[in-house]
Amino acid sequence: MTDQTAKTKIVIIDDHPMMRDGLTMRILSQSDLDVCGQAATQDEAIELVKDSNPDLVLIDISLKSGNGIELVKRIRLLNTTTKMLIVSAFQESLYAERALRAGALGYLNKQETNEKLIEAIRTVLRGETFVSPDTTQRLVAQVLGKKPLANDPLAVLTDRELEIFRLIGAGFSTSAIAHQLFVSTHTVDTHRENLKKKLGVKSGAELNLKAIHSMLESG
């Protein structure tokens, strides 16, 4: 078959029809790319991938039925060579990390231009990793904070740090935590500092956000 007939096959998973249309339009503007299917839910997505065996799956991270990251894991289990690119409205590097660890090759913010979309798609198709620039910054900060991405970013934390991280996630203030652990607020403060360095966040508010999010995932 010639290049004419063998376009790259892409499927789009997003629960907003209007967003699917936007993505589709930009992709179809490239002569060598083709959108061979769309779906709004995880189950539809799995069927679609099985049936059409696409080169790339574009996945919105905030799918209502489960979430996009869970879908990434399920697709990986299908044992295909299909590449995956996550599209997200969140800037947090938290999700980028999880998406990449789950098996996606790329993480793109919805705020990015359409040129970036195409760039991300082509990068991922080559088998390389793509992450939106501002999200990359946060990831880099994380790496500089200590070590190369391990299995779990929380793994780098000491027991005491993790304990405090969980208390933050439960909504306790610094003074409340200090009182609870019978240590001074200075101590909790220092731990908060170290947590921020290790987790690559720059403000206390972000640390709170990350801690609370992390609580919701693990119960």
Add this chain to the structure above:
Amino acid sequence: MTDQTAKTKIVIIDDHPMMRDGLTMRILSQSDLDVCGQAATQDEAIELVKDSNPDLVLIDISLKSGNGIELVKRIRLLNTTTKMLIVSAFQESLYAERALRAGALGYLNKQETNEKLIEAIRTVLRGETFVSPDTTQRLVAQVLGKKPLANDPLAVLTDRELEIFRLIGAGFSTSAIAHQLFVSTHTVDTHRENLKKKLGVKSGAELNLKAIHSMLESG
């Protein structure tokens, strides 16, 4: 002028380029509708509306610079006959009510099909009110429940308070919010106080917790 030359003029305000493309594509599929402009921020939107005097403005409710509802109010102040249709990723009738009170004629969920999009546009252009079916249900349930906006504690919040609540939920610190909204930290501070009173929480940490949780339910 004939129908050929006098297409209905529509502008699109959304900070996701990909979403703008999707909306544009569907609108242009209608022979009598034309997209005469796009913008990502409030200020750009105001300029665009002044310059092109469109028949309809399509507004994403979750604009980063301020929010969609504030933009609706600002456009209404321009004293044009321009109709406004809010597009939202949130299903809460909470936002629909605010949007309509602010001066929008329609409220459409992003989960709706593209057929609904066109239907909503045409309804609003006729000067009638359009609200997405499932959101309508919630609105009706509210009215039947006698008390306006009964069980949702967020209902007692003003538009501004809700906006700040959402920014807190997104992980922004007080100063970051102040900078983003171009107001003093004192103002944000006062809003935080009022939020705590209205939501019945006693510490700032709890407010953060509540805001972040609330984001994850509806974001």
Add this chain to the structure above:
DNA sequence: GTTCTGCATGGCGAAATACACCATTTGCAT
């Protein structure tokens, strides 16, 4: 045994933030 390293602890001072109370302005409704 000494040295090195990692962890928990916490003190210090400047800057930022929270907190409670209050004043002004604007818009809206009666």
Add this chain to the structure above:
DNA sequence: ATGCAAATGGTGTATTTCGCCATGCAGAAC
């Protein structure tokens, strides 16, 4: 007009943050 709600932001005090540094205490390395 009068009254009310909303948004803005100022004041003063208390608390927290933030970066830096110091101590004590383990266990591992030499």
